[in-house]
Amino acid sequence: MKQFERLNLIAKNLNKSKIVKSYDSNEESESQVLAFSFLEIEESCKKLVQDLFPRLYSDTLSEEEVYNLLLDIGEEFRHILYHINDTKFYQYLNEG
Numbered sequence: 001m002k003q004f005e006r007l008n009l010i011a012k013n014l015n016k017s018k019i020v021k022s023y024d025s026n027e028e029s030e031s032q033v034l035a036f037s038f039l040e041i042e043e044s045c046k047k048l049v050q051d052l053f054p055r056l057y058s059d060t061l062s063e064e065e066v067y068n069l070l071l072d073i074g075e076e077f078r079h080i081l082y083h084i085n086d087t088k089f090y091q092y093l094n095e096g
Helices: 003-014 030-055 063-085
Strands: none
Touching: 003 030, 030 063
16 A cells, blocks of 8 residues: 555544644644554654664674664664654643
C-alpha cells in the first residue's frame, strides 16, 4: 500500500472518533495530523529498531562512533517528539 493510501486510510478511521474530530480547526483536521504523525513515528521506530539500536551490539565501536550513534538515536527521538507534540490529541502527555 502506498504512503498516500495509508495516510488516507488511517485518517478515515481516526475521523470516526468524535474525540479526535473535536480537535479539528478550520485550518486542519486532527485525524490528518495524527495520521501523518503516526506514519512519521513509524518510520523513526523502524530506523531505531532495524538500524540504530542493533549497532549498539557491536564490540568494535570507537568512542567517536558511540557518540555519533547516540546523536543519531537522539535525532530520531527528537523527530518522534516533534510529531507527538504536533498533535492536539496527545497534548496531555506534556502536562505536569
